[in-house]
Amino acid sequence: MTMTLETPAVLEAVLYATDLDAAEHFYGEGLGLSKITRHANRHVFFRCDGAVLLIFNPEETRRLDQNPEFIHGTDGQGHVCFAATEDQLVAWKERFEAFGIDLEAEFVWPNGARSLYVRDPAGNSVEFAEPGLWFSDDR
Amino acid sequence: MTMTLETPAVLEAVLYATDLDAAEHFYGEGLGLSKITRHANRHVFFRCDGAVLLIFNPEETRRLDQNPEFIHGTDGQGHVCFAATEDQLVAWKERFEAFGIDLEAEFVWPNGARSLYVRDPAGNSVEFAEPGLWFSDDR
Numbered sequence: 001m002t003m004t005l006e007t008p009a010v011l012e013a014v015l016y017a018t019d020l021d022a023a024e025h026f027y028g029e030g031l032g033l034s035k036i037t038r039h040a041n042r043h044v045f046f047r048c049d050g051a052v053l054l055i056f057n058p059e060e061t062r063r064l065d066q067n068p069e070f071i072h073g074t075d076g077q078g079h080v081c082f083a084a085t086e087d088q089l090v091a092w093k094e095r096f097e098a099f100g101i102d103l104e105a106e107f108v109w110p111n112g113a114r115s116l117y118v119r120d121p122a123g124n125s126v127e128f129a130e131p132g133l134w135f136s137d138d139r
Numbered sequence: 140m141t142m143t144l145e146t147p148a149v150l151e152a153v154l155y156a157t158d159l160d161a162a163e164h165f166y167g168e169g170l171g172l173s174k175i176t177r178h179a180n181r182h183v184f185f186r187c188d189g190a191v192l193l194i195f196n197p198e199e200t201r202r203l204d205q206n207p208e209f210i211h212g213t214d215g216q217g218h219v220c221f222a223a224t225e226d227q228l229v230a231w232k233e234r235f236e237a238f239g240i241d242l243e244a245e246f247v248w249p250n251g252a253r254s255l256y257v258r259d260p261a262g263n264s265v266e267f268a269e270p271g272l273w274f275s276d277d278r
Contacts, residue, residue, distance in 0.1 A: 005227060009187055048147055069243045069264065072217060127150075128147070
């Protein structure tokens, strides 16, 4: 080893959706994320704080006529969670209501952290949770 | 709106694997991530820097006998990307070699950022990329 590997940060979280227009509308207009790029019917990427959310159409990313390392794709309902403080959770609920996004559930974890759950148009589970769910220093 | 919503950070990135033992070995022993918890054959969670990587067995998380908001699960090859500096990429390659993880590809993006690609035992695409791929200030 030339150096000690530190615990890596997550740079890209990924979800899949066959209807990219609906995904772009939900994450861009609905959640208000800033779009980085959209490529035809293959993908739409959004900027998060310190990381990015990549939404791929699995029908395109599973194609074999591309570099092998770029081949991936899933069917079914994925999951992602965004960090939100207690105050931000209140604001997210207001945003969901303003945008007509059904709040699927509110949940309080055993350690007291709160989560909100909604579904994106592809059925992916999108959670907003207090960072204290995982990090005791609330960072 | 009671407050302006800021761009949220990613708190949880998610992959799926039906063989959790293999996933636990790969991410824990192979990549050296610190395990947070393992619950039977349902999930194994790992700590990253400022976020967590959740590996779920979709055969369990799709079960209907749980809170509806906890139902998700995908089949196929997902994707996640970890941040790594240029020096760390070299160290990751050494780690892959030491652990017998095949390097699927090295890729240089148009903006000069470098990526490494490996596959986890479930076939998920695991990338390590310089943060400059997405963030011009390299944070």
